[in-house]
Amino acid sequence: MKLSEIINNINIRKMTGNPDIEIRGITSNSNHAGEGYLFCAVRGDNTDGHNYIESAVSNGANSLLVENIPENISKNVTCIEVENSMQATPLVAANYYSNPTRNIKLIGITGTNGKTTTSYILDSIWKKNSLNSGIIGTIEISYNGEKKSSSMTTPDSIELTRILSEMSESNVDTVTMEVSSHALDRNRVDGCHFDGAIFTNLTQDHLDYHGNLENYYNSKKKLFTELLTKSEKKGKVAVINTDDEFGSRLAGEIDCKTVTYSLKSGFGDIYPSEYEISSGGIKAEIVTPGGKININSNLIGEHNLYNMLSAIGIALELNTPIEIIQEALSGLINVPGRLERVENDHGIDVLVDYAHTPDALENVLKALTPIKKGRIITLFGCGGDRDRGKRPKMAIIAERFSDFVIITSDNPRTEDPETILDEIEEGLTGNNIDVAKYIKISDRKEAIELALKNADSGDIVLLAGKGHEDYQIIGKDKIDFDDRIEAKNYLSNKRKLQ
Numbered sequence: 001m002k003l004s005e006i007i008n009n010i011n012i013r014k015m016t017g018n019p020d021i022e023i024r025g026i027t028s029n030s031n032h033a034g035e036g037y038l039f040c041a042v043r044g045d046n047t048d049g050h051n052y053i054e055s056a057v058s059n060g061a062n063s064l065l066v067e068n069i070p071e072n073i074s075k076n077v078t079c080i081e082v083e084n085s086m087q088a089t090p091l092v093a094a095n096y097y098s099n100p101t102r103n104i105k106l107i108g109i110t111g112t113n114g115k116t117t118t119s120y121i122l123d124s125i126w127k128k129n130s131l132n133s134g135i136i137g138t139i140e141i142s143y144n145g146e147k148k149s150s151s152m153t154t155p156d157s158i159e160l161t162r163i164l165s166e167m168s169e170s171n172v173d174t175v176t177m178e179v180s181s182h183a184l185d186r187n188r189v190d191g192c193h194f195d196g197a198i199f200t201n202l203t204q205d206h207l208d209y210h211g212n213l214e215n216y217y218n219s220k221k222k223l224f225t226e227l228l229t230k231s232e233k234k235g236k237v238a239v240i241n242t243d244d245e246f247g248s249r250l251a252g253e254i255d256c257k258t259v260t261y262s263l264k265s266g267f268g269d270i271y272p273s274e275y276e277i278s279s280g281g282i283k284a285e286i287v288t289p290g291g292k293i294n295i296n297s298n299l300i301g302e303h304n305l306y307n308m309l310s311a312i313g314i315a316l317e318l319n320t321p322i323e324i325i326q327e328a329l330s331g332l333i334n335v336p337g338r339l340e341r342v343e344n345d346h347g348i349d350v351l352v353d354y355a356h357t358p359d360a361l362e363n364v365l366k367a368l369t370p371i372k373k374g375r376i377i378t379l380f381g382c383g384g385d386r387d388r389g390k391r392p393k394m395a396i397i398a399e400r401f402s403d404f405v406i407i408t409s410d411n412p413r414t415e416d417p418e419t420i421l422d423e424i425e426e427g428l429t430g431n432n433i434d435v436a437k438y439i440k441i442s443d444r445k446e447a448i449e450l451a452l453k454n455a456d457s458g459d460i461v462l463l464a465g466k467g468h469e470d471y472q473i474i475g476k477d478k479i480d481f482d483d484r485i486e487a488k489n490y491l492s493n494k495r496k497l498q
Contacts, residue, residue: 001022001023001096002019002020002021002022002023003018003019003020003021003022003023003038003063003078003080004019004020005095006023006026006038006092006095006096007019007065007080007092007095008095009091009095010080010082010088010091010092011082011083011088012080012081012082013081013082013083014069014079014081015078015079015080015081016069016073016078016079017063017075017076017077017078017079018078019078021036021062021063021078022036023036023037023038023062023063023096024036024037025037025038026038026039026040026092026093026096026158027039027040027056027158028040028041028042028049028089028156028158030049030052030053030055030056030059030061031055031059033055033056033057033059033060033061034059034060034061035060035062036060036062037056037059037060037061037062037063038061038062038063038064038065038092038096039053039056039057039061039063039064039065040064040065040085040088040089040092040158041053041056041064041065041066041067041085042085042086042089043067043085043086049085050066050067050068050070053066053070053073057073057074057077061077062076062077062078063077063078063079063080064077064078064079064080065080065082065085065088065089065092066079066080066081066082066085067081067082067083067084067085068081069081086186086187087187087190089157089158089187090157090158090160090161090187090188090189090190090191090192091190091191093157093158093160093161093162093191094161094191094192096161097161097162097164097165098165099191099193100161100164100165100167100168101164101175101191101192101193101194102193102232103168104164104167104168104172104173104174104175105173105174105175105195105318106164106174106175106177106192106193106194106195107122107174107175107176107177107194107195107196107197107198107314108177108178108179108189108192108194108196108197108198108223108227108228109176109177109178109179109197109198109200109310110178110179110180110181110184110197110198110199110200110220110223111198111199111200111201111202111220111241112200112201112202112203112204112205112357112359112360113200113201113203113303113355113357113359113360113363114200114201114303114306114307114310115137115138115153115178115179115200116137116138116139116178116335116338116354117299117304117307117335117338118198118200118307118310118311119135119137119176119177119178120135120333120334120335121299121307121308121311121328121329121333122176122311122314122315123135123176124328124329124331124333125311125315125320125324125325125328125329126174126176127328128324128327128328128331129320129321129324129328131173131174132144132171132172132173132174133172133173133174133175133176134167134172134174134175134176135175135176135177136150136154136155136160136163136164136175136176136177136178137150137153137176137177137178138150138153138178138354138468139335139336139337139468141155141163143167143170143172143175144170144171144172152180153178153179153180153182153183154177154178154179154180154182154183154188154189155188156188157187157188157189157190157191160188160189160192161191164192174318177189177192179197179223181206181209181210181216181219181220182206182209182219184219184220184222184223185209185210185219185222189223189227190227192227193231193232193233194223194227194228194231194233194236195231195233195235195236195237195318196228196236196237196238196239196314196317196318197223197224197227197228197237197238197239198238198239198240198310198311198313198314199220199223199224199238199239199240199241199244199246199247199250200241200244200247200306200307200310201241201244201246201247201306201359202216202217202220202244202245202246202247203357203358203359203360204357204358204359204387204389204390204393205356205357205387205390206386206387207387207389207390208385208386208387208388217246217249217250220246220250221250221253224238224250224253224254224256225253225254225255228254228256229254229255229256235257235317236256236257237256237257237258237259237313237314237317238251238254238256238257238258238259239258239259239260239261239310239313239314239317240254240258240259240260240261241260241261241262241306241309241310242260242261242262242267242268243262243263243264243267243268243306257317259289259313259316259317261306261309261310261312261313262309263275263302263305263306263309265287268309269288269289269313270286270287270288270289270309270312270313271286271287271309272284272285272286272287272305272309273285273286273287273292275305277300277301277302277305277367277370278300278370278371279300279370279371280298280300281296281297281298281299281300282295282296282297282299282300282301282304282305282308283295283296283297284305284308286308286309286312288312288313288316288322289316290316290322291322293312293322293325293326293329294326294330295308295326295329295330296330297329297330297333298332298333299333299339300339300367300371301339301363301364301366301367301368302363302366302367303360303363303364303367304367308329311325311329312325312329336467336468337352337353337354337466337467337468337469337484338353338354338467338468339351339352339353339364339367340352340353340467340468340484342484342487342488342491343488344488344491344492346455346457346491347456347457347458348452348455348456348457348458348459348460348461348491349459349460349461350452350455350461350463350487350491351368351460351461351462351463352463352466352467352483352484352487353462353463353464353467354464354465354466354467354468354469355380355464355465355467356380356382356383356410356464356465356466356467357390357394358390358393358394358397361378361380361394361397361398361464362397362401364462364464365378365397365398365400365401365402365462366401368401368460368462369401371460372459372460373458373459374456374457374458374459374460375402375403375404375455375456375459375460376401376402376403376404376459376460376462377402377403377404377405377406377451377454377455377459377460377461377462378398378401378402378404378405378406378462378464379405379406379408379447379448379451379461379462379463379464380394380398380405380406380407380408380410380462380464380465381407381408381409381410381412381420381421381424381444381465382394382410382420382423382424382465383410383411383412383413383465384410384411384412384413384414384415384417384420384473385413385414385415386413388423391420391423391424391426391427392423392424392425392426392427392428392430393427394424394427395407395424395425395426395427395428395438396427396428396431398464399427399428399431399433399437399438402462403437404437404438404454405428405437405438405439406438406439406440406441406447406450406451407421407424407425407438407439407440407441408421408440408441408442408443408444408447408448409421409442409443409444409447409472409474410444410465410466410472411466411469411472411473411474412473412474412475413473413474413475413476414475414476417442417474418442421440421442425438425440444472444481444483444486445481445486448463448483448486448487448490449486449490451463452487452490452491453490461487463483463487466481466483467483469481469482469483470482470485
């Protein structure tokens with residue numbers, strides 16, 4: 001493809017060289033540049049692509065997308081200068097990959113909690129409706145029976161567009177994508193045309209990056225007020241949780257069709273007229289503009305009822321028959337690392353969940369409280385180099401809903417694990433919690449073993465924070481570690497709990 005085609009409709013400040021050279025690939029990683037590549041120099045949080053221009057050119061790049069044309073650049077290298085290369089890159093990628101989202105139905109899901117589960121629920125509905133669907137999200141990228149592990153919730157703009165292009169060429173017709181606040185803030189999805197978008201909720205998380213809740217909200221809001229509103233798609237729709245304070249606010253700020261959902265009768269376009277949540281799952285009768293839907297789901301917890309309501313909203317707007325939705329929601333839905341059970345013969349309910357925010361942890365523990373037969377033992381930690389303000393809050397929530405709490409490491413990253421544990425503990429000491437109700441163990445494996453060793457038949461052991469993750473980040477090293485495997489190994493190797 002000629003460079004002139006790739007930079008079509010891009011606001012160019014200055015250009016040097018030949019715009020009609022052939023481009024064989026595009027990248028924002030100088031190590032991935034090859035002969036005939038366009039290198040997009042993007043400024044990141046910790047690195048600046050402009051510092052790697054020489055490396056990209058030496059690797060074969062024949063053109064550059066930059067914010068400032070470098071001095072003494074070879075005359076054989078074409079330079080396109082733009083005001084903001086981070087904003088221009090997704091548009092360049094969309095042109096290079098022939099705008100794949102014009103050919104598929106694309107649903108974006110954003111919010112602090114519920115994105116992953118909602119994407120799996122929708123995928124179940126699409127498959128039940130005989131659609132060829134794909135998922136891009138926190139756990140995996142999957143389509144046509146193939147699954148690839150995901151390194152981030154939303155890939156960078158070039159990689160994302162390449163994946164969407166592969167899906168389109170593989171006859172995928174419907175894609176459900178988790179859209180993180182980081183991705184929105186860093187323009188990763190700016191080249192996408194959405195058919196629909198879901199707002200699940202907004203609670204404290206990522207404030208280390210956004211600074212405050214208002215900035216966090218404005219990043220999420222962009223999916224609706226900018227990308228969805230400007231999408232070329234016909235019949236585009238926003239589905240919003242109006243029980244959430246920020247969702248209620250967002251519903252009044254969107255300039256396209258909006259469908260609301262709520263657990264309160266008559267407070268949303270979609271709501272349950274009645275529902276029952278038990279250890280066996282969720283039974284509910286859902287009122288929708290298209291008629292009533294009766295569901296009998298294996299998912300448990302009020303938070304999962306919210307997730308199903310949002311999925312119903314999108315599915316109906318995409319003209320999915322009610323009977324298909326009803327059948328899909330009443331089928332078996334498995335979401336890795338979301339209240340995932342570790343089977344054992346000790347009579348202990350061992351559940352692994354990704355809950356790593358105060359709201360998510362509270363939702364999960366509230367779901368478990370009505371079904372407990374014995375005690376609830378909660379194990380959790382907080383990630384290093386991340387929002388420190390949520391640490392004591394999560395401790396307070398864990399203590400409130402648990403009989404015993406084990407504070408341990410999550411992904412400490414470059415922080416001292418003991419310091420993280422001390423900051424979590426402040427939520428307990430500051431509220432005069434009896435020290436007999438909790439313990440601190442920085443080694444997560446030891447902590448898991450202690451939780452299981454002290455659990456009796458009928459107890460619930462919740463291993464929270466890491467969910468589907470099969471690694472732990474300590475310092476700058478990423479080591480193999482999976483809560484599910486650690487728990488399974490301990491339980492299978494112990495004939496009798498001591």
